[in-house]
Amino acid sequence: MLGRLQSYEMTDDNTQADVIIINTCGFIDAAKEESINTILDLHEQRKKDSILVVSGCLTERYREEIQADMPEVDIFTGVGDYEKIDALIASKQSTFSPEVYLATDTSNRVITGSNYHAYIKIAEGCNQVCSFCAIPSFKGKLHSRTLSSIVKEVEALITRGYYDFSFISQDSSSYGRDMKMSNGLISLVKGIEKLSGIQSARILYLYPSTTTFGLIDTIADSKVFQTYFDMPIQHIEDKMLRTMKRGFGENKTIALLEYMKSKPNAFVRTSLIAGHPEENEVYFKRLCDFMQSFKFDRFNTFSYSNEETTSAYTLTQVPQETIDSRAQILGNIAEECTLDSLDAMIGQSYTIVIDGESDEHEYLLSARPLIWAVDIDGEILINDTSELSITYGKTYEAKITQRVGTQLLATLVV
Ligand code: SF4
Numbered sequence: 001m002l003g004r005l006q007s008y009e010m011t012d013d014n015t016q017a018d019v020i021i022i023n024t025c026g027f028i029d030a031a032k033e034e035s036i037n038t039i040l041d042l043h044e045q046r047k048k049d050s051i052l053v054v055s056g057c058l059t060e061r062y063r064e065e066i067q068a069d070m071p072e073v074d075i076f077t078g079v080g081d082y083e084k085i086d087a088l089i090a091s092k093q094s095t096f097s098p099e100v101y102l103a104t105d106t107s108n109r110v111i112t113g114s115n116y117h118a119y120i121k122i123a124e125g126c127n128q129v130c131s132f133c134a135i136p137s138f139k140g141k142l143h144s145r146t147l148s149s150i151v152k153e154v155e156a157l158i159t160r161g162y163y164d165f166s167f168i169s170q171d172s173s174s175y176g177r178d179m180k181m182s183n184g185l186i187s188l189v190k191g192i193e194k195l196s197g198i199q200s201a202r203i204l205y206l207y208p209s210t211t212t213f214g215l216i217d218t219i220a221d222s223k224v225f226q227t228y229f230d231m232p233i234q235h236i237e238d239k240m241l242r243t244m245k246r247g248f249g250e251n252k253t254i255a256l257l258e259y260m261k262s263k264p265n266a267f268v269r270t271s272l273i274a275g276h277p278e279e280n281e282v283y284f285k286r287l288c289d290f291m292q293s294f295k296f297d298r299f300n301t302f303s304y305s306n307e308e309t310t311s312a313y314t315l316t317q318v319p320q321e322t323i324d325s326r327a328q329i330l331g332n333i334a335e336e337c338t339l340d341s342l343d344a345m346i347g348q349s350y351t352i353v354i355d356g357e358s359d360e361h362e363y364l365l366s367a368r369p370l371i372w373a374v375d376i377d378g379e380i381l382i383n384d385t386s387e388l389s390i391t392y393g394k395t396y397e398a399k400i401t402q403r404v405g406t407q408l409l410a411t412l413v414v
Pocket of ligand 1: 126127128129130133134135136170171207
């Protein structure tokens with residue numbers, strides 16, 4: 001959208017903006033609530049005669065209801081019209097295209113927040129049928145971009161100084177299947193790693209039943225792609241994986257995870273759902289035991305959210321207080337796993353990128369090892385620059401010296 005609005009000046013001041021665009025999320029209750037509160041808050045703060053635009057998954061999913069219930073909003077649009085945002089604002093028209101928008105290599109991107117890292121959308125939609133997930137109902141079936149379109153976009157960003165990329169979609173390991181590519185993601189890794197000027201890349205959101213051992217080998221062998229495996233498993237117990245319609249059982253899921261972990265310097269991340277219907281104490285204990293023993297580098301837990309249009313919607317629900325307490329137990333295990341992963345880094349050297357001064361203290365610099373994903377896996381603090389001259393957004397070698405609480409400290413290596 002920002003690419004279409006380059007004649008506008010950006011402001012952080014809500015009260016002064018002539019146009020406010022809120023791109024919503026609407027896939028679980030917590031996200032819907034946050035989106036609606038943001039709309040109401042910004043409407044309160046905005047100046048007279050400004051234009052309030054609401055787009056994204058929430059408006060796409062609840063198109064009729066939200067237009068009827070939120071007269072505060074001037075323009076509604078869903079997930080199909082991002083390229084038309086300038087025309088929508090000019091005409092003050094609401095529009096909902098039937099097709100989900102997918103970036104192209106000619107889309108004029110404006111990237112905020114980083115001068116060296118960019119997300120690259122490789123596909124939209126999803127062909128999986130996970131019992132708890134409403135995303136395919138409003139994003140539709142898998143629709144991949146061509147490899148040449150992705151390569152051209154990355155090349156164009158490299159010429160603008162970007163060198164670190166995160167490739168994303170709802171189910172990245174299915175990339176290209178709708179275009180009859182049998183190993184689409186392997187082709188993508190091989191196509192991207194050939195580009196000169198790219199230094200680092202990672203893939204987010206692998207799906208177990210479409211992730212192959214060959215893909216794991218290709219990522220691990222790449223000189224550009226980090227040995228970073230982000231594969232949401234949601235659960236591990238066989239019966240629960242069947243109820244969740246995940247396509248893969250416990251043994252096959254564990255075999256993939258073990259193979260990922262066997263790769264040198266692998267970083268393995270996942271996410272889980274606590275309290276899905278039919279999760280009893282025995283199944284939950286199996287999940288906890290597995291999470292304690294496997295030692296993921298990071299994992300997130302989502303409390304089950306009962307969503308209309310999903311197949312789990314009509315199943316007998318786990319009481320909310322049980323869901324909450326299970327999410328808390330898994331959260332505690334996740335904290336232990338994160339600390340173990342951080343401790344394993346002490347004494348090692350990593351290529352890191354310095355993002356700026358730390359919020360913790362003006363004498364500390366905030367940095368991220370390139371193997372970690374942006375804004376997801378945390379930061380490390382540089383407390384000794386070895387008198388090197390520092391440029392934000394550039395890479396350095398750093399040795400991790402100690403952990404203080406949940407923070408790693410590091411020294412730049414001369
Ligand atoms: S893989 Fe499952 S959870 Fe992810 S978007 Fe597709 S249906 Fe939803």
